[in-house]
Amino acid sequence: MIYSSLLFIYGFLPLSLLLYYVVPKKAQQPVLLAESAVFCGLIGLRYLMFTAAYTVINYGAARLIRRYRGKNEMASAVFAIGVSFDIISIFVFRTALFVPLRSAFGFPEAFFPIGISFMALSAIGTLIDVYGGKAEADMGFVHFALYFLFFPRIIMGPVLRYRSFVKMLDSRKPELAEIGVGLTIFVKGLAKKVIAADTLFVLWVAVRSRDVQDMSLLTAWLGISAYMLCLYFTLSGISDMGIGVGYCFGMKMPQSFNYPLFSTKIRYFAARWHIQTVQWMRRYVTKPLYAHCAGRIMRRLIFIGVWAVFGFWYTFSLNGLLWGILIGAAITIESRISRGRIIDTTGVIYTALVVMISGAFLAGEDAVYSLRYLLAMIGRGSIADRFAFYLVKTYIVVLLISMYASTDLFRNMMIRSGRNRIRTAFAVISPLVVLLLFVVCTAMMMYSGSSGIMLMKL
Amino acid sequence: MTKLINKITAVLMLAFISVFMLYSVFDSKKNRSSEENRELSKRPGLSASSLLDGSYAEDLVSYNADHFPLRSRWLRLNSKLREEIGDGIINGVYVADDMLLDADTSRRASSGSSAAEINRFARDHSGAVYVVAVPTSSGVYGERLPEYLDDYRESRQISDFYDRLNKDIKRIDAYNILKMLNDNYIYYRSDTKWTSYGAYCVYRTVIQKLGFLPTTFDKYSIRHVTSDFRGNLYNRSQCSSVKPDIMDFYYYNDGEEVLSCTGIYNSGKIVAKRIYDDKQLDSDYVYSAYLGESVPLLKIKTSVNNERKLLVIKDSYADCFIPFLTQHYSEIDVLTPELLDGPASKFVDFDSYEQTLFLFGIENLSDSSIFASLNH
Numbered sequence: 001m002i003y004s005s006l007l008f009i010y011g012f013l014p015l016s017l018l019l020y021y022v023v024p025k026k027a028q029q030p031v032l033l034a035e036s037a038v039f040c041g042l043i044g045l046r047y048l049m050f051t052a053a054y055t056v057i058n059y060g061a062a063r064l065i066r067r068y069r070g071k072n073e074m075a076s077a078v079f080a081i082g083v084s085f086d087i088i089s090i091f092v093f094r095t096a097l098f099v100p101l102r103s104a105f106g107f108p109e110a111f112f113p114i115g116i117s118f119m120a121l122s123a124i125g126t127l128i129d130v131y132g133g134k135a136e137a138d139m140g141f142v143h144f145a146l147y148f149l150f151f152p153r154i155i156m157g158p159v160l161r162y163r164s165f166v167k168m169l170d171s172r173k174p175e176l177a178e179i180g181v182g183l184t185i186f187v188k189g190l191a192k193k194v195i196a197a198d199t200l201f202v203l204w205v206a207v208r209s210r211d212v213q214d215m216s217l218l219t220a221w222l223g224i225s226a227y228m229l230c231l232y233f234t235l236s237g238i239s240d241m242g243i244g245v246g247y248c249f250g251m252k253m254p255q256s257f258n259y260p261l262f263s264t265k266i267r268y269f270a271a272r273w274h275i276q277t278v279q280w281m282r283r284y285v286t287k288p289l290y291a292h293c294a295g296r297i298m299r300r301l302i303f304i305g306v307w308a309v310f311g312f313w314y315t316f317s318l319n320g321l322l323w324g325i326l327i328g329a330a331i332t333i334e335s336r337i338s339r340g341r342i343i344d345t346t347g348v349i350y351t352a353l354v355v356m357i358s359g360a361f362l363a364g365e366d367a368v369y370s371l372r373y374l375l376a377m378i379g380r381g382s383i384a385d386r387f388a389f390y391l392v393k394t395y396i397v398v399l400l401i402s403m404y405a406s407t408d409l410f411r412n413m414m415i416r417s418g419r420n421r422i423r424t425a426f427a428v429i430s431p432l433v434v435l436l437l438f439v440v441c442t443a444m445m446m447y448s449g450s451s452g453i454m455l456m457k458l
Numbered sequence: 459m460t461k462l463i464n465k466i467t468a469v470l471m472l473a474f475i476s477v478f479m480l481y482s483v484f485d486s487k488k489n490r491s492s493e494e495n496r497e498l499s500k501r502p503g504l505s506a507s508s509l510l511d512g513s514y515a516e517d518l519v520s521y522n523a524d525h526f527p528l529r530s531r532w533l534r535l536n537s538k539l540r541e542e543i544g545d546g547i548i549n550g551v552y553v554a555d556d557m558l559l560d561a562d563t564s565r566r567a568s569s570g571s572s573a574a575e576i577n578r579f580a581r582d583h584s585g586a587v588y589v590v591a592v593p594t595s596s597g598v599y600g601e602r603l604p605e606y607l608d609d610y611r612e613s614r615q616i617s618d619f620y621d622r623l624n625k626d627i628k629r630i631d632a633y634n635i636l637k638m639l640n641d642n643y644i645y646y647r648s649d650t651k652w653t654s655y656g657a658y659c660v661y662r663t664v665i666q667k668l669g670f671l672p673t674t675f676d677k678y679s680i681r682h683v684t685s686d687f688r689g690n691l692y693n694r695s696q697c698s699s700v701k702p703d704i705m706d707f708y709y710y711n712d713g714e715e716v717l718s719c720t721g722i723y724n725s726g727k728i729v730a731k732r733i734y735d736d737k738q739l740d741s742d743y744v745y746s747a748y749l750g751e752s753v754p755l756l757k758i759k760t761s762v763n764n765e766r767k768l769l770v771i772k773d774s775y776a777d778c779f780i781p782f783l784t785q786h787y788s789e790i791d792v793l794t795p796e797l798l799d800g801p802a803s804k805f806v807d808f809d810s811y812e813q814t815l816f817l818f819g820i821e822n823l824s825d826s827s828i829f830a831s832l833n834h
Contacts (some may be wrong), residue, residue, distance in 0.1 A: 177461045177465050
């Protein structure tokens with residue numbers, strides 16, 4: 001079950017909210033844990049067993065490390081084993097190489113634990129924090145298990161530090177207004193997924209079905225724009241839905257994306273894309289490595305290398321690695337060339353160009369396809385053909401609207417407008433807009449009951 | 459102020475969600491949707507394996523959607539919305555200006571293994587075998603589809619299929635006949651199938667190959683039985699912007715008569731049937747007015763006095779085609795292999811027919827398993 005399904009929205013969500021608010025405050029956290037277990041169980045009992053075992057193993061490791069920290073070698077040994085276990089498990093489940101190993105443990109070939117990538121990052125980060133003595137929060141089992149299994153977080157993050165999660169959990173102040181905020185964020189995410197991402201996906205599929213060897217330039221650019229927008233709307237849509245549901249339970253988790261696609265610098269793109277994951281990489285990989293290397297060139301290489309790891313984390317293939325290297329290199333070059341401010345429009349255009357060009361690597365299944373696609377984007381074939389014009393004619397409105405929606409223009413307008421009438425007017429009609437979008441999304445999910453295209457298995 | 463508005467949003471949304479949740483709990487559950495012309499999914503049964511791999515919840519998602527309150531209204535809204543955004547493909551159906559076309563390319567698989575089954579049939583039995591593969595409306599009106607969907611043309615699929623048939627099997631090129639006439643009302647706007655008129659145009663050629671002179675068009679009196687027919691493409695897309703279709707019955711008043719028409723079910727039960735069954739016009743599946751509700755075997759006896767027997771092996775495309783044949787044979791047996799549960803030889807002796815006609819829509823030929831019962 002995913003957030004964008006009628007069963008979740010009209011069944012699981014209202015029932016779990018009801019139960020949560022009916023029970024006394026003391027019982028709310030166990031109830032949340034139980035509800036999360038049911039959510040995992042509905043994805044599959046095997047999934048529940050997997051996530052439960054994963055949580056228990058990491059819990060055991062964290063407790064052992066805390067008990068023996070600074071006293072004897074035991075802490076280091078458990079730490080090493082725990083981190084290796086987490087790293088190995090993400091490789092085992094995200095690549096096809098380990099199918100025999102998986103089946104040895106009784107997992108069928110098709111089994112994929114959704115959210116394993118986020119769970120593994122959370123687990124590794126927590127073990128490092130505990131080992132370094134930075135996770136002095138309450139290590140009760142309910143807290144720890146919720147950190148892993150809290151259902152609004154399990155599918156698409158955000159990757160939070162254990163300490164901040166526990167702080168959030170303990171400072172919950174659920175009230176009606178928060179539910180309103182939460183449902184607004186939820187509907188925003190739902191609309192991103194159901195209206196924008198699913199439509200753009202059809203455009204991308206139409207382009208991908210063509211032979212890349214004689215693709216026209218215009219087709220290639222339309223395709224890659226559709227892909228990047230679709231990726232953004234899928235990832236941020238699902239993550240918004242999760243965060244919105246979290247708000248309904250009084251958990252104010254931070255947003256994962258902050259309108260990254262049309263930033264004025266690649267550096268800003270990098271800082272606004274999957275914010276917590278990028279921060280995780282900086283905190284647990286880049287900084288410790290920097291501490292050992294003072295040389296400037298060495299540090300640059302590390303910086304690009306960490307971006308390569310981040311890219312690899314997306315796809316677990318060479319292509320993701322190349323995407324990461326490109327983005328990392330682009331940021332490095334940018335910081336060398338332009339230290340000052342650049343004009344907004346130029347900046348937006350060149351950032352978008354870099355994002356689209358490197359996006360060819362995320363979009364393609366293998367490096368050869370991606371290189372051919374890049375050739376099409378520089379115009380090896382014709383400039384435009386009938387197919388491209390057909391796509392422009394059919395999708396131009398969708399593309400323009402979704403591009404606008406992926407910029408921060410509207411939000412900035414609202415902020416700048418201060419306390420004037422426009423803002424008030426928007427505020428007053430916003431409940432109706434939310435409801436209207438919600439009705440539209442419900443109708444668009446009605447045929448199959450859900451909207452499940454994930455684009456990437458994370 | 460902001461807080462108040464957030465509270466309003468919360469109340470509005472929670473009310474909307476709870477109303478539909480309660481409505482769907484207490485709503486009476488139907489088994490069939492007449493709008494979509496299909497059986498709705500049943501409440502999934504609990505089993506260890508379905509819980510283990512999560513298919514229980516997946517079934518529950520589609521059960522929930524199938525029985526969602528006001529589902530048909532939601533679907534109509536869905537189709538209106540999807541016409542506006544994107545490329546106008548709703549659930550695999552393309553909305554062209556005035557007709558719906560099947561845009562689901564996954565159905566256009568190869569029909570090579572069906573050809574092999576027909577070859578086997580022709581080799582094993584003595585009579586002459588004739589084959590007609592009828593294109594769907596997307597084949598005949600392919601130029602109206604978005605260009606990238608028309609890449610795998612049905613004409614090529616049909617000629618591939620014909621090329622795989624043995625030399626002694628006679629094939630009839632329905633595609634080019636229909637393509638030439640595509641200014642006429644030969645295909646339904648809301649269905650993949652041909653109209654009676656489309657079937658008549660192909661009948662003229664088929665019957666000559668079978669060795670008779672066709673009945674000319676002016677001999678028929680045509681009755682418009684309904685102008686409110688919504689076909690399978692409508693069922694899938696729920697797109698009501700395209701006009702409903704007209705269904706015609708063709709009567710040849712001075713011609714030969716149908717003396718008896720009996721349907722035989724798998725159980726052996728025999729029922730009286732009619733070539734045109736008016737009663738079905740009020741049912742959920744209006745198209746079954748042709749030949750009535752489908753049966754595995756239909757035996758037609760006519761007043762033609764030539765002792766000629768024809769076996770037709772067919773799918774639903776033939777339903778409006780069979781009535782034209784009744785002017786030429788004293789006996790026609792119509793076998794729908796899709797509906798058989800056992801070997802066909804239980805019902806018919808294939809060697810007793812001097813002519814066998816296979817008449818199928820190309821969309822139904824990619825699945826060769828329907829022929830398994832013939833060559834058992």
